[in-house]
Amino acid sequence: MAENNIYKPIKYKVDKIVEETSNIKTFFISSEKDFEFDTGQFVEVTLDGIGEAPYTPSSSPYIKNKMELTIMNAGYVTGKMHQLKGGETIGIRGPFGKGYPIKKFYGTEILILGGGVGLAPLRCLILTLLEEEDKFKKINICFGAKTPADFIYKDWFSELEKHKKVRLLRSVDVPDKDWDGTVGVVTVLLDEIKANYQEINSIVCGPPIMMKFGAKKLLELGVNEKNIYLSMETNMSCGLGKCGHCDMDGLYVCKDGPVFTFDEVKHTTEMKEFFRLFKDK
Numbered sequence: 001m002a003e004n005n006i007y008k009p010i011k012y013k014v015d016k017i018v019e020e021t022s023n024i025k026t027f028f029i030s031s032e033k034d035f036e037f038d039t040g041q042f043v044e045v046t047l048d049g050i051g052e053a054p055y056t057p058s059s060s061p062y063i064k065n066k067m068e069l070t071i072m073n074a075g076y077v078t079g080k081m082h083q084l085k086g087g088e089t090i091g092i093r094g095p096f097g098k099g100y101p102i103k104k105f106y107g108t109e110i111l112i113l114g115g116g117v118g119l120a121p122l123r124c125l126i127l128t129l130l131e132e133e134d135k136f137k138k139i140n141i142c143f144g145a146k147t148p149a150d151f152i153y154k155d156w157f158s159e160l161e162k163h164k165k166v167r168l169l170r171s172v173d174v175p176d177k178d179w180d181g182t183v184g185v186v187t188v189l190l191d192e193i194k195a196n197y198q199e200i201n202s203i204v205c206g207p208p209i210m211m212k213f214g215a216k217k218l219l220e221l222g223v224n225e226k227n228i229y230l231s232m233e234t235n236m237s238c239g240l241g242k243c244g245h246c247d248m249d250g251l252y253v254c255k256d257g258p259v260f261t262f263d264e265v266k267h268t269t270e271m272k273e274f275f276r277l278f279k280d281k
């Protein structure tokens with residue numbers, strides 16, 4: 001996918017669009033040229049005359065001629081993306097940033113905590129891990145959603161459960177009459193896991209508030225701050241470490257991230273303010 005001019009989007013066709021929930025859709029994009037990206041990296045997607053926004057591919061980096069992007073309708077550009085019907089052309093630049101250090105996870109137990117549209121980058125990560133499933137002791141996956149209808153990738157869960165190293169747990173804030181699983185915010189699932197938290201590598205992705213409560217709970221359970229990986233989201237522009245739009249107290253999310261360990265981001269104003277709330281409790 002890389003081209004000489006990193007500022008210039010390359011045109012791709014949207015083959016198909018699948019509605020995941022009332023405000024999240026998956027866009028299937030194909031190309032004769034290979035898409036090259038590492039799990040956790042992001043791309044900038046341009047709609048001509050509308051604007052550009054960053055997304056993390058939700059498909060496997062092992063599949064080179066296709067890419068999937070799962071996008072929540074959050075505002076202007078994403079709203080226009082949601083109006084596409086399929087067959088249109090979009091521009092893509094990238095990939096940018098640093099992804100997950102997969103090789104560091106070899107030989108360890110993994111815990112993945114995700115909520116909402118945060119399951120998009122996590123799907124890419126999980127598909128990558130499953131390519132080398134035998135290299136990991138265990139892959140614990142905790143997914144949360146507001147209601148059962150708000151889960152994306154509903155058809156994928158039964159596939160995941162077939163993998164012998166995978167343990168999948170799901171929770172919802174508000175159940176419907178058919179839900180017989182856990183009820184509560186996604187972090188309640190961590191009490192069910194019974195992992196060796198001192199050695200585990202954990203990956204958290206979801207709405208900012210979920211990531212903070214997720215990190216807090218993992219720290220309380222004894223997970224090393226260098227073993228908690230967070231995928232940070234900020235407003236972006238260039239995606240290249242040039243414009244400063246994504247500055248997070250000295251860290252550029254587009255270039256130094258978007259994947260950071262808790263240890264790397266704990267000094268940021270956002271994290272410090274959140275943890276100050278609990279300091280004396």
Ligand SMILES: Cc1cc2nc3c(=O)[nH]c(=O)nc-3n(C[C@H](O)[C@H](O)[C@H](O)COP(=O)(O)OP(=O)(O)OC[C@H]3O[C@@H](n4cnc5c(N)ncnc54)[C@H](O)[C@@H]3O)c2cc1C
Pocket residue numbers: 042053054055056057070071072073074075076077078079117120121232233234235236258
């Ligand atoms: C590295 C990275 C990967 C991402 N991957 C995905 C993905 O796979 N799927 C997905 O649905 N979304 C993803 N996002 C978030 C997505 O980029 C934003 O939702 C999008 O840029 C909003 O654009 P908009 O024009 O629709 O919203 P706007 O009209 O610009 O804004 C709507 C609201 O969203 C806020 N906002 C704008 N940009 C962001 C942002 N980047 N993060 C948080 N809040 C923002 C605004 O402040 C405003 O309150 C990712 C963001 C980053 C930085």
Ligand code: FES
Pocket residue numbers: 235236237238239240241242243244245246247252253254255
């Ligand atoms: S988006 Fe321009 S420096 Fe990060």
